[in-house]
Amino acid sequence: MIVLKNVSKRYKSGTMALSNINITIEKGEFVFLVGASGAGKSTLVKLLLKETEPTQGRIIIDNQNITKIHRRMVPYLRRKIGVVFQDFRLLPNKTVYENVAFAMEITEATPKEIRRNVPTMLGLVGLSSKAKMYPEQLSGGEQQRVSIARSIINNPPILIADEPTGNLDPETSWEIMRLLRQINRRGTTIVMATHAKEIVNMMQQRVIALDKGEIIRDEKRGGYGYED
Ligand SMILES: Nc1ncnc2c1ncn2[C@@H]1O[C@H](COP(=O)(O)OP(=O)(O)O)[C@@H](O)[C@H]1O
Ligand SMILES: [Mg+2]
Structure with a gap:
């Protein structure tokens, strides 16, 4: 469903936000993207949404190389991907x-x-x-439910959530996680960037850990690990 091949992202400022990232995510997976602030999680999310372009490498979503598609086709790509943010972004x-x-x-x-x-x-x-x-x-919590x-x-076959529980208290965060898990069980592939350690440890899903733009761990049923 999502493939990244040798993807690097270097911002104009010179920051190497992602270095040579290789990830394959199958249809129906629930994947946590973890790592300290600045690790590159949001950059990866932005690349998947084609909000920014990789400096190197290829990104394939639903069998389509999105690094090749025309700007005009971006709205069609976005329809394949639901997005949820920390700050809800409701009208x-x-x-x-x-x-x-x-x-x-x-x-x-x-x-x-x-x-x-x-x-x-x-x-x-x-x-x-x-x-x-x-x-x-x-x-x-209710606003985040509207956003979801x-x-x-x-x-959409894919749901990407960037720190969806970042503004919520622990109990409300768990309600949101139950909802995301339910959506995942209905077949939606979910990629969630987070630094919520307890949530990642409890959910026992695939964990891809980033540190300074590199993948330091990719486990099928992982925990948050001991970073930071
Ligand atoms: N638009 C940008 N321009 C320059 N540097 C950026 C930009 N966005 C993020 N960065 C830098 O890239 C690195 C990764 O940031 P980010 O992807 O936001 O990490 P995370 O979401 O894991 O906190 C950080 O060093 C950050 O300062
Ligand atoms: Mg971020």
Whole structure:
């Protein structure tokens, strides 16, 4: 589903954010990307979203070499990848329902499909009763659920989450992890960048550890390890 071959990223500033990264992620995997601040996790996420380009190497997503595709095709790539961030990034002037519906409106979804799918999705993330609320009226955990609902409403094969629990308390973080695991069990490939040690240790999923832009560990059922 995701292949990185000899990928390096050197920013204009001269920082070597990633050095010769090789990763293969199969369909349906749940992968933690761990490492201290500055290790290169977000850079890797940005490369997968084609928000930035590698200095070297190839990135293949769903059998497509994304380092080769035209700028015009980037929106189609993005439809294959749902994205969740630490800071939720919801539209403040839209309700919960509208935030999720908007993600369908920008595809070719019909009003009928939107009316059918959005309530189902809000049910899946446990927010049916909050459909008419605005983001500022929700707790952090609820806002992250809206963000997750929006990220998967168009059924992308891949979900990428960059520190999705970074702004949440431990209990709320676990609720978000349960939801992500449930989404993964439905078949979505998940890549989650995090430095939440306890979560990584409890989940017992694949762990790819980065340190100063290099992979120092890639374990099938790993823990966070002893860094930092
Ligand atoms: N846009 C940028 N320009 C220059 N350097 C950057 C940029 N983004 C990140 N970096 C640097 O690249 C390295 C990796 O950063 P990042 O990928 O954000 O790590 P992480 O998400 O693991 O904290 C750091 O040294 C950081 O300062
Ligand atoms: Mg980061």
